[in-house]
Amino acid sequence: MFGSGKQKTPRHGNAVETLVGPRAVIRGDVRFSGGLYVEGAIHGKVLADDGSAAVLTIAEDGRIEGEVRAPVVVISGQMMGDVYASERVELAANARVQGNIHYKVVEMAAGATITGRLIHADAPLAQLTGPDQAAGAPAPAPARGKARAEPAEA
Numbered sequence: 001m002f003g004s005g006k007q008k009t010p011r012h013g014n015a016v017e018t019l020v021g022p023r024a025v026i027r028g029d030v031r032f033s034g035g036l037y038v039e040g041a042i043h044g045k046v047l048a049d050d051g052s053a054a055v056l057t058i059a060e061d062g063r064i065e066g067e068v069r070a071p072v073v074v075i076s077g078q079m080m081g082d083v084y085a086s087e088r089v090e091l092a093a094n095a096r097v098q099g100n101i102h103y104k105v106v107e108m109a110a111g112a113t114i115t116g117r118l119i120h121a122d123a124p125l126a127q128l129t130g131p132d133q134a135a136g137a138p139a140p141a142p143a144r145g146k147a148r149a150e151p152a153e154a
Contacts, residue, residue, distance in 0.1 A: 009010055009087070012040045014016045015035050016035040016036075016037040016053075016057070016149050017032075017033075017034035017035045017036070018032055018034065018035065018036045018037070018147040019037050019039070020036070020037070020038045020039060020040045020041075020042060020062070021039055021040055022028075022039040022061055023040060024039075024040035024041070024055075025040055025041045025042075025043070025087060026040070026041070026042045026043065026044065027043045027044060028043075028044045029044045029045040029046075029047065029066075030042055030044065030045070030046045030047070031047050031048075031049060032046070032048060032049065032054060032056075033048060033049040033052035033053075033054050034048075034052070034053075034054060034055075035054070035057070035116070036054070036055070036056050036057070036070075037057045037059065038056070038057065038058045038059060038063075038064060038077070039059045039061055039062050040062065040063075041062070041063045041064070041065070042064045042066065043065045043079040044066045045066045045067045045068070045069075046058050046066065046067075046068045046069070046070070047065060047067075047068075047069045047070075048069060048070035048071060049127070050103070052071075053071060054070045054071055054072070055070065055071070055072040055073075055074065056068060056070040056072070056073045057074040057076075058073075058074070058075045058076060058078070058079060058095075059076055059077055060076045060077050060094050061077060062076070062077035062078070063077055063078040063079075064078070064079050064080070064081065065080045065081060066081045067081045067083075067084070068081060068082070068083045068085075069082065069084040069086075070084075070085060070086075071086045071087040071088075072085060072087050072088050072089075072090075073085045073086065073088075073089050073090070073104070074089075074090040074092070075089070075090070075091050075092065075095040075097060075112075076092035076095055077094065077095070077096070078094070078096045078097075079095070079097045079098070079099065080097075080098045080099060081096070081098075082099045082100045082101075082102070082109070082116075083097065083099060083100070083101045083102065083103075084102045084143075085101070085102065085103050085104065086104060087104055087105065088103070088104065088105040088106070088107070089101055089103045089105070089106045089107070090106075090107045091106070091107065091108040091109060091112035091114070092109050093109040093111035093112055094111065094112070094113060095108075095109075095112040095113070096112075096113050097112075097114045097115065097116060098115045098116060099115075099116045100116040100117045100118075100119055101114060101116065101118050101119065102119045102121060103118065103119070103120065103121060104120070104121045104122075106118060114154075120130055
C-alpha cells in the first residue's frame, strides 16, 4: 500500500491520515491529529493536537529525533528523545528508544530496547538527593575539631 508492499494498518485500528514516506526527511516541528505514520525521518518535535485522538506510529525503518507528545505512540523503529504518551505506548520487537518514556499503559515486545527510564504517568516525581542520601545513608555528621566552615561572602 505505501511503498514496501507490507500492510501499514496499525494494530490499534486507527486509520493513517498522514504518511511520512521512507525517503522523506522533515527538519522542524510537526503538529498532527488523527493517524501519523512515519517511515522516513523527523528531526524535531512531534506533537499531537490537544484533545485529539491521535496515534503516532514509527515504522521499522522510521526515525524520530526529538520530543514526542501524543495519546498513543507505537514504536517499531528508532526514537531519540523523550516520549509522552497520555494513553498508551507500544514497543515492537525492533523498537530502539534513547530517552525517557512517560506512559499510562505500556506494551513491550521481547527484543525492544530502551536507553532511558519508564515513568508511569501517575507516579510522583522523585526528589533529587545527593549521592549519600540516594542510597538511604544518613546525612554526614558535622566536622568536629578545629576546622570549621566560614560563611561565604555574597
